Amino acid sequence: MERDVSVQEVMDREFVGVSESDGLRETAELILEEGADSAVVLRGADPVGVVTERDALATFVRAEGESADVSEAMTDSVPTVSPQTTIAEAADEMSAQSTQRVLVSDGSELLGVLSEHDLLSASPFAPTASGPASEVGERAVAGVSAGRGAGATEPGRDDRYTDQSVCEACGSLARGLSPFNGQLLCADCRDI
Known part of the structure; x- marks a missing residue:
């Protein structure tokens, strides 16, 4: 998780x-319509709690067909953080x-x-256009297109492996990967 990213x-x-x-x-119908997993319960403009899909389901089961209000299902102790809080601090607060x-x-x-999903999206392991996963992909494509003797390499880099990459189907290290159906495949996997 990027520790200096703010909430x-x-x-x-x-x-x-x-x-x-x-x-x-x-409220449950509204949550479903909006594709949300929860609703913030407001008293005027002040937040006083949260009702989740799970809260609603548990109340429906206990109510056995009786109508219920949001106040019967909501969780009223929802932590609040400032927008300048780092996501690491927010994750600690959620955990605590x-x-x-x-x-x-x-x-x-x-x-x-801020939900757990938002925290996971901010994780360095989440796929992004410029994140670590895309750098591996870029190196694999460069290895396929560059081939042997492609020119300048990084200082201190072992040139024996510059034209090898990982096959996206079998995971083996191979030379001569080719794009096929949106994946970089070795000769064995392309023949299957």
Whole structure:
């Protein structure tokens, strides 16, 4: 995880907001319609809790067909962090509070929600256009197109392996990978 990235850079600024007196069935339908996994419960403009898909389901099962309000299902102890909090600090807060999300507030206004998914997206292991995974892909493509004696190499680099890359189908180190159906494949895998 990039330790110096702030919550503000990765939080979700769009969230579903409901009130405590809203019907739980309507709230669950809204969560599903919006493709969200939770709704922030607001009293006026102030956040007072969160209701998740799981909270709604548990309340429906306990209510046995009775109608319920959001206040009966919501979790009212949701941690809040400032937008300048680092994602490492936010992850620590989530872990300490055993929660999957924190609210992001500047003190007077709710700015967004940070979920575990947002933290994973900010991880250095998440695939990005310029991240470590793409660098490996770029080196593999360079190895395929460059071939032997392609020119300048990095200082101190062992040239015996510059024209080899990893086959995306079998994982073996091979020379002469070729693109096939969106993958770089060795001769054996292309023949299958």
